[in-house]
Amino acid sequence: MIFEETQAFETRRPLSAPAHLLRSLHLDAQLLVALIAICAIGLTVLYSAMAESTQALISQSARLGVAFFAMIVLAQVPPKKLRMWAPWVFLAGLGLLIAVLVMGELGKGARRWLDLGIIRFQPSEIMKLAVPMMAAWYLHERPLPPSFGAVFVIALMVFTPALLIAMQPDLGTAVLVACAGSIVLLLAGLKLRYLVATGALLLAAVPLLWHFMLDYQRRRVLTFLNPETDPLGAGYNIIQSKIALGSGGVFGKGWLNGTQAHLEFLPERSTDFIFAVMGEEFGLLGLLALLAIYLFVVGRGLYIAAHAQDTFSRLLAGSISLTFFVYVFVNAGMVCGLLPVVGVPLPLVSFGGTSMVTLLAGFGILMSIHSRRRLLPA
Amino acid sequence: MAGSIRFKNLRDEQHTFLKRILIAALFIVLLSGLLVWRLVHLQVVSYTHFTELSQGNRIRIEPMPPTRGLIYDRNGHVLAENVPTYRLEMIPEQVDDVRGTLERLAALGLVEPDEIDRLKDLVRRHRRFEPVTLGFRMTEDQVGAFAVNRQHFPGVDIRARLRRHYPFGELTAHTIGYVGGISSADFERLDRANYAGSSQVGRSGIERRYEETLHGTVGYRQIVVNARGRVLEQLDPTAAEAQPARPGGEGRRRSREPLPGDDLVTSLDIRLQQAAAEALEGWRAAAVVVEPRSGDVLAMVSTPSFDPNLFSGGLSRAQYQGLLNDPANPLLNRALRGIYPPGSTIKPHLGLALLHHDIVDPDRRIFCRGHFSLPNSRHRFRDWLRQGHGHADLKQGIAQSCDVYFYTTAVELGIDRMHDFLVAMGLGQPTGIDILGERAGLVPSPAWKRQAFTRREDQAWFPGETVIAGIGQGYMTATPLQLAHSTGVIAARGLRSRPRLVIGSGNGTNGESVDFDPEALSRLVLKDPHAWETIVDTMVEVTRGPRGTSRLSMQGTGYTVAGKTGTAQVFTVGQDEEYVEEEVHELLRDHALYVAFAPAEDPEIALAVVVENGGSGSRTAAPIARAIMDRWFEAREQ
Known part of the structure; x- marks a missing residue:
């Protein structure tokens, strides 16, 4: 009989059957339930956003299945193994990124996909996990807070892939990858002066960045600053998504009754702007509920990070959780007009599969870390 | 601090980490608050405003x-x-x-x-x-x-x-x-x-x-x-347009x-195109006609062809499969994507190379006994004329298409110089015509061979390969477009222009039109410019000379034609065997080629004709070229 070990000082009680199964699969019940809840909400909204297409629902569910499978697989890998693999995963990912630039398939005017015969995938997705893994691996054996040299090395590890991804060009993913890596540094105790220096440097880089941006990227920024300038073009999305959100009110227009979405005023309603569909049909209350679950997931992730027992696990778990929040915030912020339109999907809700797999794989890692912590604090 | 050794302090580390996590959580709360504030603003404060907008959203774009x-x-x-x-x-x-x-x-x-x-x-x-x-x-x-x-x-x-x-x-x-x-x-x-x-x-x-x-x-x-x-x-x-625009409101316009x-406007002359297509009817073949100085493609025909209206009208899967599986491959643009051994059509080019590098002077005579062997080798490279051409100078070498003349001189010229010269004439690389899918053909060289083959024993360049390159066989290939283009270079005496299909554009609304300028490529300069005329003369001899290979097809033209026949082997005839056309499977029969330009003294057109498995250049390809040129000069006189 298996006993719940964490509560060793309490009376030992036998685990129920499902709890037993979760334990032996290294899964975390709280996280799992919250993730499933988000996915369920996602499918519900998606059904409405995709004009009640069962076809889309089935294909999205299939992708979710794959993603959950990836989560379960990753949960079986002990953090120690993961740490040993980190450099190799990173190098492989870097190689693939270069390959994709050289011979990737063109999609929407950008080189993102790599065709491996049976499967097509975006190597940039791997980097979302590989970069924080690599940074955490590098810091694992080094004294913290990181020295100047270490910070420099990590900056290289983070910004080389981010730059390669930005060159595809895929600004959204590049920002997320850079975020995931930078968060590791911040959590490792990066000194404040480095932070200030980087901030100043970034600010100085803005004109340079502007110079290298592609037309459509510049347009997005300009439109963000003043959406009314281009109501037929790029600003149209923002205007319509604000109308969708605003007209949803507190209680929403009801499921399948969103006029903005159903009369096709709202573009990209099943992908980047699905948050607006949710807001239109389920109102403020619906959005707050969804946000609450998201925050619970982030909170649980941070809790796991705080209880992790070695540097690598700690940094990685922290980065994965915080990056997840960045995801949510960037997407929601973009839809309600707080941030410029960057192509970041609403995690686990937006239609499309590539990012889902990476996201859930990340949570698999969190679960693995949590289920394998040794008892007894030092 | 530099140089001092620092140790890992796990307790401190964890402490810092927890502190940072707390700060992050604080940020999360702040940002979430911002988000909620924004949502409340949109969905509660401005609810009426947006509801009106949403209901007014009855005008769809x-x-x-x-x-x-x-x-x-x-x-x-x-x-x-x-x-x-x-x-x-x-x-x-x-x-x-x-x-x-x-x-x-x-x-x-x-x-x-x-x-x-x-x-x-x-x-x-x-x-x-x-x-x-x-x-x-x-x-x-x-x-x-x-x-x-x-x-x-x-x-x-x-x-x-x-x-x-x-x-x-x-x-x-x-x-x-x-x-x-x-x-x-x-x-x-x-x-x-x-x-x-x-x-x-x-x-x-x-x-x-x-x-x-x-x-x-x-x-x-x-x-x-x-x-x-x-x-x-x-x-x-x-x-809607007539409504007064708001100040600065380009974007306001709905x-x-x-x-x-x-x-x-394309460079094509559709009647010339028609004449070429009629002449090629029934063959798997291609013809390209260019204007040498501008690079304008006057005609580009590949037969068999297909009806493009099927595609624009939405063609059925069966129709498409039928086109794809047709053994004559009508979807293939042979003019652009067909690669063929250029055979003897390459000889005028090589003649130029020989003169340029002083390998021969026009009077040097080489004895042709019907075959050629390298020193210390018993392998016989055969001439197309079994009994040989006897003594041949450059003019007769080209006019009668004497293989032994070019076997001998190719060895003297050497493969590297041959390669460089042919590349300078536009072979072995895409011509850069303004449609997609062009193939590059190949001008072989020892450097290429080292790269192209993986096995060491395949990488070596053999002297015999230089010999057959001298008659445009072996590895050497070219597209009909390249042949027309490089023949045009001879016609224009070294002037080169990028072949093009579009020569201008027009705006249907305001009636403005623009002519595009031809794109000049670097000029091919010979050591002795007289060599151009020498080679043009030898090509005229092909059509006018008593023993010229295409004298029969070019009889009675009202214009002077500088031409060259080519017959390219599709498969190798064994040392002791004889090529008998009737006995060879149709798909293994020789390709028939012809390149020409006219009038020789001041050329208006240059062309290349390639007929797959057409048998012989003089019998099949030359008459086709004649028909095309006749059409051009007839139309000019009208």
Whole structure:
């Protein structure tokens, strides 16, 4: 009989059957339930956003299945193994990124996909996990807070892939990858002066960045600053998504009754702007509920990070959780007009599969870390 | 601190980490608060405002596709145009009994009776308020039949749309190309907004290469819809346009007329194209005619061809499979993508190289006994004339196409110098013509061979390979376009221009037109410029000389032709065997080639003809070239 070990000082009680199964699969019940809840909400909204297409629902569910499978697989890998693999995963990912630039398939005017015969995938997705893994691996054996040299090395590890991804060009993913890596540094105790220096440097880089941006990227920024300038073009999305959100009110227009979405005023309603569909049909209350679950997931992730027992696990778990929040915030912020339109999907809700797999794989890692912590604090 | 050794302090580390996590959590709370504040602002404070906007959102923006630019030949004949086509459309919401309506339409002959189930399914899966196309190409009779009975079919209508049409059909399939339906894969390379209303996109040839020019810019108009999305009325875009624009409000304008795509003028002369196609009829063959100085492609024909109108009208899978699986490969543009051993057509080029590098002077005579062997080798490289040509100088070497002359001199010239010279003439690399898919052909060299082969023993360059390169055999290949282009270089005495198919564009709206300048390439300069005339003379001897290989086909021309025959082996004849045409399988028979330009002294046209398995250059290819040139000079006299 298996006993719940964490509560060793309490009376030992036998685990129920499902709890037993979760334990032996290294899964975390709280996280799992919250993730499933988000996915369920996602499918519900998606059904409405995709004009009640069962076809889309089935294909999205299939992708979710794959993603959950990836989560379960990753949960079986002990953090120690993961740490040993980190450099190799990173190098492989870097190689693939270069390959994709050289011979990737063109999609929407950008080189993102790599065709491996049976499967097509975006190597940039791997980097979302590989970069924080690599940074955490590098810091694992080094004294913290990181020295100047270490910070420099990590900056290289983070910004080389981010730059390669930005060159595809895929600004959204590049920002997320850079975020995931930078968060590791911040959590490792990066000194404040480095932070200030980087901030100043970034600010100085803005004109340079502007110079290298592609037309459509510049347009997005300009439109963000003043959406009314281009109501037929790029600003149209923002205007319509604000109308969708605003007209949803507190209680929403009801499921399948969103006029903005159903009369096709709202573009990209099943992908980047699905948050607006949710807001239109389920109102403020619906959005707050969804946000609450998201925050619970982030909170649980941070809790796991705080209880992790070695540097690598700690940094990685922290980065994965915080990056997840960045995801949510960037997407929601973009839809309600707080941030410029960057192509970041609403995690686990937006239609499309590539990012889902990476996201859930990340949570698999969190679960693995949590289920394998040794008892007894030092 | 530099240099001092620091140790890992796990307790401190964890402490810092927890502190940072707390800070992060604080940020999360702050940012979430910001988000909630924003949402409250949108959904509670401005609720009434946005509700009004949402209810007022009855005006939908509908894209209006631009009209595709037309394509002309150099004399103003239309090669690609847009013709109206009639579509039968149904708006499901306005039809009470879909099945009954379809059955009555079938009774009128407007839809196929066995299609009813499929169409009913199609209607069911569509949005209620959006038109569903029931039939794409209604005939005039069907349109008439419907017009009479229109009142019985509420919610069904026939609408005219534009479809691309190629009046010359097969004749322009390989150059103009064709348009086809836009697939989701296409949208990955196209500007989605600009193609919002378009249904077709250039798939090959000029249609594809000049897609951006031809397509134009999408327009918008507003349509008023009811709360269920049904179209109630269309606002006149010109009326909306007439409203006074708000200050600085370009973006405020709610309608925009589409801007039609630009028209293109091609270099093609459709009558010359026709003559070439007629002359090639029945063969798997290609002919390319260029104007040497400008690089204008006057004709580019590849036979067999196909009807591009099939593609623009939506062709069935079976039709497409039929084209794909046809052994004669009609979809292949042989002029651009067919690569053939150039055979003896390469000899004038090599003659130039020999003169340029002082390997021969025009009077040097070489004895031809019908075969050639390298020193210390018993392998015999045979001449096409078994008994040999006797003593031959450069002129006779080219006029009679003496192989032994060029075997001997090729060895003296050496493969590297041969390679460099042929490349300078435009072989072995794409010519850079302005349509996609051109192949590069190959001018072999030891350097190339080292790269091309992986096995060490394959990488070595053998002296015998230089010998056969001297008659354009072995690894050497070229496309008909390259042959015409490089022959044009001789015609223009070293002037080179990039071959081109589009020579100008016109704006259908304001009538402005632009002529594009030909693109000059670096000039080929010989050590002694007289060599050009020497070689041109030898090529005239081919058509005029008593022993010239194409004297029979070129008898009685009113213009002087400088030409060269070529007969390229498709398979290798064994040392002791004899090539007997009748005994060889059709697909292994020699390719027939001919290159020429005329008039020799001041050339207007240069051309190349390649006939797959045509047997012999002088018998098959030369008469075709003659027919094409006759057409050109006849038309000029008119």
